[in-house]
Amino acid sequence: MEKQFVIIVAGGQGLRMGSSTPKQFLNLNGKPVLMHTITKFHEYSNEIEIILVLPNDHFSTWQSLCEKYNFKVKHKIIAGGETRYQSVKNGLSAVTSDGLVAVHDGVRPLVSKTLIEKCYKEANVKGNAIPCIEVNETVREVMNEGNRQLNRNNIKLIQTPQVFIVEILKKAYELPFSAEFTDDASVIEKAGNKINLVNGEKQNIKITTELDLKIAEYFLANVQN
Amino acid sequence: MEKQFVIIVAGGQGLRMGSSTPKQFLNLNGKPVLMHTITKFHEYSNEIEIILVLPNDHFSTWQSLCEKYNFKVKHKIIAGGETRYQSVKNGLSAVTSDGLVAVHDGVRPLVSKTLIEKCYKEANVKGNAIPCIEVNETVREVMNEGNRQLNRNNIKLIQTPQVFIVEILKKAYELPFSAEFTDDASVIEKAGNKINLVNGEKQNIKITTELDLKIAEYFLANVQN
Numbered sequence: 348m349e350k351q352f353v354i355i356v357a358g359g360q361g362l363r364m365g366s367s368t369p370k371q372f373l374n375l376n377g378k379p380v381l382m383h384t385i386t387k388f389h390e391y392s393n394e395i396e397i398i399l400v401l402p403n404d405h406f407s408t409w410q411s412l413c414e415k416y417n418f419k420v421k422h423k424i425i426a427g428g429e430t431r432y433q434s435v436k437n438g439l440s441a442v443t444s445d446g447l448v449a450v451h452d453g454v455r456p457l458v459s460k461t462l463i464e465k466c467y468k469e470a471n472v473k474g475n476a477i478p479c480i481e482v483n484e485t486v487r488e489v490m491n492e493g494n495r496q497l498n499r500n501n502i503k504l505i506q507t508p509q510v511f512i513v514e515i516l517k518k519a520y521e522l523p524f525s526a527e528f529t530d531d532a533s534v535i536e537k538a539g540n541k542i543n544l545v546n547g548e549k550q551n552i553k554i555t556t557e558l559d560l561k562i563a564e565y566f567l568a569n570v571q572n
Numbered sequence: 573m574e575k576q577f578v579i580i581v582a583g584g585q586g587l588r589m590g591s592s593t594p595k596q597f598l599n600l601n602g603k604p605v606l607m608h609t610i611t612k613f614h615e616y617s618n619e620i621e622i623i624l625v626l627p628n629d630h631f632s633t634w635q636s637l638c639e640k641y642n643f644k645v646k647h648k649i650i651a652g653g654e655t656r657y658q659s660v661k662n663g664l665s666a667v668t669s670d671g672l673v674a675v676h677d678g679v680r681p682l683v684s685k686t687l688i689e690k691c692y693k694e695a696n697v698k699g700n701a702i703p704c705i706e707v708n709e710t711v712r713e714v715m716n717e718g719n720r721q722l723n724r725n726n727i728k729l730i731q732t733p734q735v736f737i738v739e740i741l742k743k744a745y746e747l748p749f750s751a752e753f754t755d756d757a758s759v760i761e762k763a764g765n766k767i768n769l770v771n772g773e774k775q776n777i778k779i780t781t782e783l784d785l786k787i788a789e790y791f792l793a794n795v796q797n
Contacts, residue, residue, distance in 0.1 A: 485730035485755045505710035530710045
């Protein structure tokens, strides 16, 4: 397989948690969320190049945590930007060869090695791989006037890791920033590429609230990962 | 205000839980889920008429549970049908006067009295009230060819209680069954009515898995309801 990179985006300030601790540093089963996430990629492949994008003012906290937890998984640290878009773009500057690059949320520690592997493999064949899950609720779309029911069988909630061929993602990130760029798939779609959806995992949640942390603990205790 | 009814639909067989106990009968903080749900409406108003729709073969289990837990909240029991649509239709046959009728999932025990009140009030003015919440993920729609990003600010996940003017809902339920009827809003929309969305509540979850039960316990312990 091609050379593999992962950009782990950990830019969040944790404001939604109502605490001053950024959510990627919160403790999950004995170690910070972000260490779980990084370790998952390292366990998938110890040859993968791990690029961690952190806000500048979290560098020293992260360094202290790595010392405290004796965290030895090799990773390169890059300063984040004002937006997620800018953070990923900064991360891409550390991707120094061709190959495949995953972009993954630092606060998705429950991603499985199976899903990581599937996304790299699919992207290698199809140019990209974007994991998604079904929605269980009835879904409506608000329009200029009124709203309408959507066919929920066609609605997908998007996750990470989103994996791309390096040169395609770099090319897409030459586009100017737009508010509609809520993930990387939206950037490469805007650049004219077709999106290749793959089945994600329900337990691959994004930890943004105190409840999410409890759910993550539940999955760690109850679901084979 | 008008005379008020609620049809509580508790038709689920609990198959997704991987257990033989229907999910509405599972224990949540010391009593069955369904008793929490019924009590919430009774606490909102002790004049409300409560109609519980249960599968025929759950009648005796429910009666035993009511005796065991000394559950005294007055409610009428109606036999459910093959589909949710048929169950609600059966429930409507027990709505014997004009007024307002809510339809609520038996497995949404965490609905607040505030939300119940808001839905009845809004429906009284606008004909219906359908609670919904935001979606936090990036959302894509699968099309005949490929897929596209939707503006997630316009996407709403639908909850219950959905409240209607009795005669409008009864009229809508004269329509023949369709697979697109995943809730009551979809039925009255098909009958030509406009849907009035109101803000729902994140904790008003539908309990369909073991994890949902854990989340419900978390909310009961941590969120003012």
